[in-house]
Amino acid sequence: MVTIRDVAKEAGVSVATVSRVINGSGYAHIDTKKAVDLAVSKLQYKPNEVARSLYKRKSKLIGLILPDITNPFFPELSRGVEDYLQRRGYRLIIGNSDGKQEKEREYINTFSQNNIIGIIASTSEYNDRNYKDLNMPVVLLDRTTEDLPAVYADQHAGGELAAAALMERGSKEIVIVRGPITIKPVRERYQSALELLQNTEGVNVQVLDSTLSFQGAKSCAKELFDKYPKTDGVIACNDIVASAILQEGLRLGRLIPEDLQIIGYDDIPMCALLYPALSTIRQPAYEMGEVAAESLIKMINKEPLTEQHIKLDVAFIDRQTTRKGM
Amino acid sequence: MVTIRDVAKEAGVSVATVSRVINGSGYAHIDTKKAVDLAVSKLQYKPNEVARSLYKRKSKLIGLILPDITNPFFPELSRGVEDYLQRRGYRLIIGNSDGKQEKEREYINTFSQNNIIGIIASTSEYNDRNYKDLNMPVVLLDRTTEDLPAVYADQHAGGELAAAALMERGSKEIVIVRGPITIKPVRERYQSALELLQNTEGVNVQVLDSTLSFQGAKSCAKELFDKYPKTDGVIACNDIVASAILQEGLRLGRLIPEDLQIIGYDDIPMCALLYPALSTIRQPAYEMGEVAAESLIKMINKEPLTEQHIKLDVAFIDRQTTRKGM
Numbered sequence: 001m002v003t004i005r006d007v008a009k010e011a012g013v014s015v016a017t018v019s020r021v022i023n024g025s026g027y028a029h030i031d032t033k034k035a036v037d038l039a040v041s042k043l044q045y046k047p048n049e050v051a052r053s054l055y056k057r058k059s060k061l062i063g064l065i066l067p068d069i070t071n072p073f074f075p076e077l078s079r080g081v082e083d084y085l086q087r088r089g090y091r092l093i094i095g096n097s098d099g100k101q102e103k104e105r106e107y108i109n110t111f112s113q114n115n116i117i118g119i120i121a122s123t124s125e126y127n128d129r130n131y132k133d134l135n136m137p138v139v140l141l142d143r144t145t146e147d148l149p150a151v152y153a154d155q156h157a158g159g160e161l162a163a164a165a166l167m168e169r170g171s172k173e174i175v176i177v178r179g180p181i182t183i184k185p186v187r188e189r190y191q192s193a194l195e196l197l198q199n200t201e202g203v204n205v206q207v208l209d210s211t212l213s214f215q216g217a218k219s220c221a222k223e224l225f226d227k228y229p230k231t232d233g234v235i236a237c238n239d240i241v242a243s244a245i246l247q248e249g250l251r252l253g254r255l256i257p258e259d260l261q262i263i264g265y266d267d268i269p270m271c272a273l274l275y276p277a278l279s280t281i282r283q284p285a286y287e288m289g290e291v292a293a294e295s296l297i298k299m300i301n302k303e304p305l306t307e308q309h310i311k312l313d314v315a316f317i318d319r320q321t322t323r324k325g326m
Numbered sequence: 327m328v329t330i331r332d333v334a335k336e337a338g339v340s341v342a343t344v345s346r347v348i349n350g351s352g353y354a355h356i357d358t359k360k361a362v363d364l365a366v367s368k369l370q371y372k373p374n375e376v377a378r379s380l381y382k383r384k385s386k387l388i389g390l391i392l393p394d395i396t397n398p399f400f401p402e403l404s405r406g407v408e409d410y411l412q413r414r415g416y417r418l419i420i421g422n423s424d425g426k427q428e429k430e431r432e433y434i435n436t437f438s439q440n441n442i443i444g445i446i447a448s449t450s451e452y453n454d455r456n457y458k459d460l461n462m463p464v465v466l467l468d469r470t471t472e473d474l475p476a477v478y479a480d481q482h483a484g485g486e487l488a489a490a491a492l493m494e495r496g497s498k499e500i501v502i503v504r505g506p507i508t509i510k511p512v513r514e515r516y517q518s519a520l521e522l523l524q525n526t527e528g529v530n531v532q533v534l535d536s537t538l539s540f541q542g543a544k545s546c547a548k549e550l551f552d553k554y555p556k557t558d559g560v561i562a563c564n565d566i567v568a569s570a571i572l573q574e575g576l577r578l579g580r581l582i583p584e585d586l587q588i589i590g591y592d593d594i595p596m597c598a599l600l601y602p603a604l605s606t607i608r609q610p611a612y613e614m615g616e617v618a619a620e621s622l623i624k625m626i627n628k629e630p631l632t633e634q635h636i637k638l639d640v641a642f643i644d645r646q647t648t649r650k651g652m
Binding site for chain 2: 072075086091092096109114244251269273
């Protein structure tokens with residue numbers, strides 16, 4: 001392995017001089033610079049970033065914490081972050097916290113001890129003990145707290161859009177399949193949907209609990225039709241669970257959307273490939289990732305943020321599991 | 327921020343002594359150790375891992391390169407790697423190469439310059455220039471080369487299983503939708519399926535090109551039925567493309583599996599939630615990840631590998647897009 005000593009020898013200068021030239025710090029004569037550059041290129045010397053960052057206290061590494069990499073919503077979010085950072089010359093490394101506080105804390109420690117200069121956290125449950133005293137910028141993504149800048153989608157509007165879409169299209173016996181209400185955005189969309197439905201005459205609303213993952217989605221779908229066989233409209237906590245409900249409805253011979261309307265949440269890529277294609281509330285996952293990355297880079301560069309909390313719009317995507325011509 | 331100097335002052339010893347105690351190197355009296363531990367805990371001192379790793383040349387960080395985090399096969403693979411490492415006290419950080427040589431090279435550089443002690447690479451196209459001279463163990467995952475240890479699934483068997491399943495169940499007009507043949511495992515399964523079908527009398531086989539991603543899957547499905555309307559059996563390059571073909575077949579009114587059988591590849595979690603549920607060739611993604619992580623940790627600990635190349639079995643998962651009672 002080529003060392004800085006080899007470069008110094010090749011260039012005929014001291015190790016300190018090579019260090020100054022490579023780090024762009026202190027004075028070096030133009031000819032000295034040329035000699036060092038030549039030696040670096042001839043020997044294919046790669047400066048050790050660890051050592052350099054100790055000196056310069058600056059790397060280009062950003063850490064992203066995701067709660068569940070196997071839920072297709074998060075890879076989309078992640079791509080938005082990564083593509084933005086890539087364009088700005090930064091690199092992203094990802095840690096999967098699995099929704100566990102302990103794993104999240106371990107990743108934050110790992111990040112803070114290994115040259116990471118900023119963190120984007122899509123944490124399951126924000127715990128400020130994990131983030132205070134971090135000495136680096138943090139942006140929350142798909143989560144909010146008073147304490148930190150955050151980028152998130154308008155969950156309140158999302159819940160209302162879903163409820164309104166079902167009601168306008170004639171559903172009367174509606175089940176809200178809600179995800180874990182300890183997760184704030186999941187709770188918010190559930191609450192706004194519930195509130196709208198409860199305040200509407202002639203609509204009967206039930207609530208069923210579910211996970212957000214593939215595990216458990218099928219049994220939740222079975223439970224729904226067992227408990228509430230008259231259901232003619234479902235608002236699911238996400239598209240995975242909605243897919244399971246769509247499958248179970250078809251298996252039971254329900255006509256969709258004629259007898260049963262289903263609305264998912266997120267708009268993961270698979271929605272458009274289902275048959276019938278899944279109507280859903282679209283969260284702009286990719287854009288959320290981009291905007292969070294933009295905020296973080298501003299903070300790293302000590303530029304002011306125009307907004308601490310950036311709320312992005314959601315939209316109702318009217319595919320084939322909701323009725324037409326209303 | 328608490329520094330090692332603060333700890334030394336608090337404990338009444340030199341900085342060098344604190345360093346020896348923290349790193350467990352060299353001699354220190356038991357009372358000295360206690361004094362340092364007390365000071366560390368009282369001041370809540372966190373040793374800088376970057377500085378420590380320079381000294382100890384050892385971290386617990388493993389890097390994983392994935393070609394496309396939005397393809398659900400890879401998050402599964404990644405979870406297998408991560409869960410194994412977690413159990414062994416290592417941490418995983420992930421880079422998404424997007425199937426691009428240039429991005430892959432950048433991640434390898436980032437990893438090698440930032441305390442990573444081993445790499446698991448699920449690279450799109452193995453290029454040895456990216457991996458030689460790395461000075462750290464590398465295990466290829468879902469890819470193979472002569473040069474490096476590798477963990478992969480039996481693609482040859484996978485292609486044959488898919489072809490045999492369709493033929494045994496009576497398909498005569500079969501289309502193989504193949505992915506990019508520059509990707510070796512994709513090419514291998516295509517070739518073995520093609521070979522078996524071409525050597526079978528009474529079977530007519532066509533080949534159609536496709537991507538592996540959500541983008542393009544729909545147009546590929548349309549092209550299939552436009553070009554080969556008589557198709558009664560499809561072997562798709564992966565489950566995403568198979569889902570699009572299933573959707574288009576249903577849209578065109580085909581009875582599945584009676585008129586048209588479809589077999590995917592990978593067995594991503596969504597397969598089981600489609601209606602009809604998708605028959606597929608299961609790659610043991612999670613297990614592949616675990617085994618690759620196990621091999622890498624052995625290499626890091628300088629233990630011998632019993633096998634350089636570990637080939638895991640695939641299986642035909644007989645769901646509802648293939649006929650029963652054959």
